[in-house]
Structures are given as structure tokens and as C-alpha cells.
């Protein structure tokens with residue numbers, strides 16, 4: 120059991136925030152697969168403070184889960200301590216999530232050029248001020264999500280972690296890559312292990328977990344308190360359950376069949392249409408559907424057809440026919 124300043128967490132398996140992926144429709148699916156702790160996509164502190172409607176839609180959540188009470192973290196990005204504090208206050212008052220996370224890892228040019236995300240890794244004092252401002256503003260546990268540093272010559276994760284903990288962070292999630300790497304190369308689990316070994320609060324290891332075995336290996340190699348899944352759950356919510364069952368019971372689950380994958384893809388499509396409406400859901404669902412069917416027979420042909428579709432009924436019919444074909 121993990122304890123983040125009073126927030127009790129049973130599972131060691133966290134699901135990472137992913138912009139454009141871990142939205143409300145997909146989070147509902149992830150809950151069904153046993154995700155105890157989920158995060159919203161990253162949310163602009165500036166957008167929240169300015170009352171931007173689209174920013175608010177990113178936060179919508181519920182806590183239902185078939186496994187136990189689900190927890191949700193709202194991830195904020197920004198670099199102005201006052202604006203971050205104000206945004207956190209709004210989030211706490213209006214949404215009452217279980218925790219607030221601060222994004223110090225996003226490598227996107229648009230984000231770092233404004234001083235947000237992984238740009239904060241170059242400024243430990245500022246990262247500390249942002250963390251402290253958010254911690255002071257709310258009664259919720261505050262976590263930070265970081266990378267190792269800007270580039271390999273500037274590894275600042277040790278310093279940033281220490282500063283964040285000093286400022287009151289309840290846990291630190293570490294993606295074992297630098298900003299310069301984006302998603303290339305391998306995540307450095309040894310670096311995560313080094314930081315975890317001297318950190319006073321739980322460290323959650325992140326980077327390159329694509330199977331339940333990877334999850335166990337990361338825990339063994341890093342001695343982290345928990346692990347965080349990201350790209351591994353794209354089109355693959357089964358990984359949450361597979362990781363949990365493997366870590367908690369030592370059992371390997373049978374991988375999903377082709378029909379199971381299409382069934383969940385259809386359910387996901389329904390939830391996306393319900394939440395966004397058809398016009399917005401269709402383009403968003405194209406990538407998810409491509410992930411669900413990846414590796415199945417004739418997937419690229421089906422993907423090409425999906426990419427040309429504009430109507431939910433066409434997508435649904437294609438998926439149902441594909442399911443019948445795969446199950447024959």
C-alpha cells in the first residue's frame with residue numbers, strides 16, 4: 120500500500136497522463152481494466168484561470184472502477200507559481216480530484232518555448248517555487264512528473280526531485296529519458312533507481328513498460344514504489360490488468376483475442392461519441408482504432424478504410440464485419 124500524504128493507494132500500477140489519449144472516454148475503459156490511479160491529460164493552468172471551456176472539458180471525470188475506488192489526478196502545466204496556484208485552487212474547489220500533478224516532462228516545442236513542461240528541468244529553483252505554490256494552495260497531495268533532465272549533459276532529476284520534495288511534493292514520477300530524447304532510445308531505469316534509493320517520498324518509475332514482465336522488471340531494478348504505464352496502454356488497456364495480476368498474484372493472464380480487441384474498440388468508440396459527439400470523436404478515434412487492431416490480420420487495409428470514414432455507423436459496421444472475419 121502506498122500512502123501519498125494520506126491518500127491510500129493499493130495498486131503499484133499507475134496510468135500516465137497522455138494528451139490526446141487518456142481522455143474521459145478512454146479513462147472509463149481503463150477503469151474497467153483495474154486502473155486505480157489515473158491522470159487527466161495535461162491541463163493548461165493559464166487556460167483554467169482564464170475560464171477556457173475546452174480546458175475544463177479535459178478535467179471531466181468520475182471515479183467508478185470495478186476493482187476498488189478509483190483515484191484521479193489532474194495534471195497541470197505552467198511555470199508561473201501564482202497562476203499554477205490559482206489553477207490548482209479552481210481544480211480542488213470545482214472538481215475535488217484525489218491529487219494534483221505538475222507536468223515537468225512534456226518535451227513539445229510549443230510547451231517548452233513558453234517555459235512549461237520539461238523546460239522547468241533547467242530551472243530547479245523555479246520548479247521548486249511552482250511546486251511550493253501549488254502545495255500551499257490546496258489540501259490535496261501534489262505530485263510532480265519529471266524527466267531525467269534537458270539532455271545527457273544536464274541531468275537535473277536528482278536536484279529537481281529533492282527540491283520538489285522539499286517544497287512538499289507527495290510523490291515523484293520519473294520518466295527515464297531526457298527532453299532531448301523525446302521518445303527515442305531507451306529509458307534509463309538505473310537513473311530512476313539511483314533517485315528512488317535516496318528519495319523520501321514514493322518514486323513512480325516510468326518509461327518503456329510494454330508488458331507485465333517489464334512492469335515487474337522495472338520494480339525489481341529500480342525499487343520504485345510504483346510503476347507508470349504510458350504508450351504500452353495505447354489500444355491495450357489489458358496491460359493494466361495483466362501488470363496488476365502479475366505483480367499482485369504472480370499469474371500471467373491469457374492475452375486478449377482479436378474479437379476481444381474489437382469489442383473493446385467498439386465500446387471505446389461509443390464512449391467517445393457520447394462524450395464528444397460524432398464530429399469530434401471520429402478523428403480522435405482513428406488513432407485508437409489503429410492501435411487496437413495493430414498486428415491483426417489485414418490491419419493496415421482496415422486502418423486505411425477507417426482513416427477515410429467520417430460517420431460512426433460506417434466505423435461501427437466495419438469493425439463488426441472485421442470482428443466476424445477475424446473470429447471465423
Ligand SMILES: Cc1cc2nc3c(=O)[nH]c(=O)nc-3n(C[C@H](O)[C@H](O)[C@H](O)COP(=O)(O)O)c2cc1C
Pocket residue numbers: 135136137138139140160161194222223224225264294306325326327328347348349350351
Ligand atoms: C501521445 C502522448 C501524450 C503524452 N502526454 C503527456 C501528458 O499530457 N503529460 C505527461 O506528463 N506526459 C505525457 N506523455 C508522456 C508519458 O506520460 C510517459 O511519460 C512517456 O510516454 C514514457 O512512458 P512510456 O515509455 O511507457 O511511453 C505523453 C506521451 C505520449 C506518447
